[in-house]
Amino acid sequence: MIKKNVFLVLSIVATLLFSVRTFAQPQQVHLSWNSVKKDATSNTMTVTWADNSQNKGLIKYGTHQQLMKTETATSKYSDSAKIYIYQATLKGLKPNTKYYYKCGSNRGPWTAQFSFRTAPSFGSRSKFVVGVWGDTQDNEFNEQFQKTAAIVQQLKKYPIQFSVHMGDIVDIGSVGAKWKGLFSTTQPVNAFAPFMPVTGNHDVDNDSASKGYQKPFPVFYDVLHLPANNIDYSYNYGNTHFVAISSGHAKGAEAAGDFTFAPGSREYRWLEDDLAKARADKSITWIVLYMHHPLYSFGWSHVTGWQNRITPLVDKYKVDLCLAGHRHVYERHKPIRNNEVLPQPDNHVYQKPAGTVYVTNGTAGGSPQGLGGKDMASMSFTNTVKEYNYAIMTIEGNTISYDVYNQDGKKIDYFTISK
Ligand SMILES: [Fe+2]
Missing domain, CATH: 3.60.21.10 (Metallo-dependent phosphatases)
Incomplete structure (x- = not known):
């Protein structure tokens, strides 16, 4: 009986550990620019994040909080970081414009909603x-x-x-x-x-x-x-x-x-x-x-x-x-x-x-x-x-x-x- 209960407890723990490992959890979100084009800061934004499972990575974004657009991210497993790294570059953005976005996947869950502002047009002298x-x-x-x-x-x-x-x-x-x-x-x-x-x-x-x-x-x-x-x-x-x-x-x-x-x-x-x-x-x-x-x-x-x-x-x-x-x-x-x-x-x-x-x-x-x-x-x-x-x-x-x-x-x- 004791043996049976120990086995049951171990099975539950193993199942929980497995589900924690595979449960999608987008994290470590950071922005950058990754283009040498003269005006890249005005009309692009690269979003990178990590997740412990592999899904179809997505970014929902837009100029209003409703996030009307979707961009698909690429993903690769980082042997060093022991996690999947997702990234996508949003292109064709409007200069000097606030965008809202969140990261996630077709399976969810999603990150909180973040925002950024694109640079004004190249050469702008504004603050x-x-x-x-x-x-x-x-x-x-x-x-x-x-x-x-x-x-x-x-x-x-x-x-x-x-x-x-x-x-x-x-x-x-x-x-x-x-x-x-x-x-x-x-x-x-x-x-x-x-x-x-x-x-x-x-x-x-x-x-x-x-x-x-x-x-x-x-x-x-x-x-x-x-x-x-x-x-x-x-x-x-x-x-x-x-x-x-x-x-x-x-x-x-x-x-x-x-x-x-x-x-x-x-x-x-x-x-x-x-x-x-x-x-x-x-x-x-x-x-x-x-x-x-x-x-x-x-x-x-x-x-x-x-x-x-x-x-x-x-x-x-x-x-x-x-x-x-x-x-x-x-x-x-x-x-x-x-x-x-x-x-x-x-x-x-x-x-x-x-x-x-x-x-x-x-x-x-x-x-x-x-x-x-x-x-x-x-x-x-x-x-x-x-x-x-x-x-x-x-x-x-x-x-x-x-x-x-x-x-x-x-x-x-x-x-x-x-x-
Ligand atoms: Fe140093």
């Missing part, structure tokens, strides 16, 4: 707001992305149209569970605003003997759908050209003489061509370049070889603003051109600067690092306390306003650039 964050890696004190979750709660309060991320998205880029944690935690922001990251050294393969050395692991390509090759790409939003580049392993690779963006390399030629075209385009006011390893920074995070390779292009094509992470602090520099630090009469204002403004916006989760650098000739601002941070960048016509906050929403720094 838009961008979230800036980096180093959300789940290391010490952020093992369950609890610090990143606090930043997400802050970012949610702003009307950001998309976010740029400075890399070290997760702590161990090869582990699917890390990406699941990241995209579960960030859904309240990333399901409403495209997530446009660069890769950091923690996101890429650091084994110099590996075929994929300095490239992201397969799971990265499963869960992120970005323009071009997913790691070096650009896109336009209104009157601004955004360029994202991968600094790879950087430090270790430099020592071995094996690095990204060697002059003459495919990626170097692409970057030069991209910046040249953007600078020649009358519809583009601003060029914002972002990467993981900072070109100018205090301390051991600075990689001289990386700086020497990239800054000639930054100078030649007059990049306006250069954002980075890696160093888990917030710091900001005076305008720099040809390695010369230029005067800045007002510490919070860059009025027609004759050089590029460099900002390190590291850590929206990874453990904060040591402070310093006040004595650096180029330093305009460096934090006096270790804290997490994120920034809200507002671009309108000829002005960029940049406001930096800590995890509690307290303003750390601010500046404007105008031309």
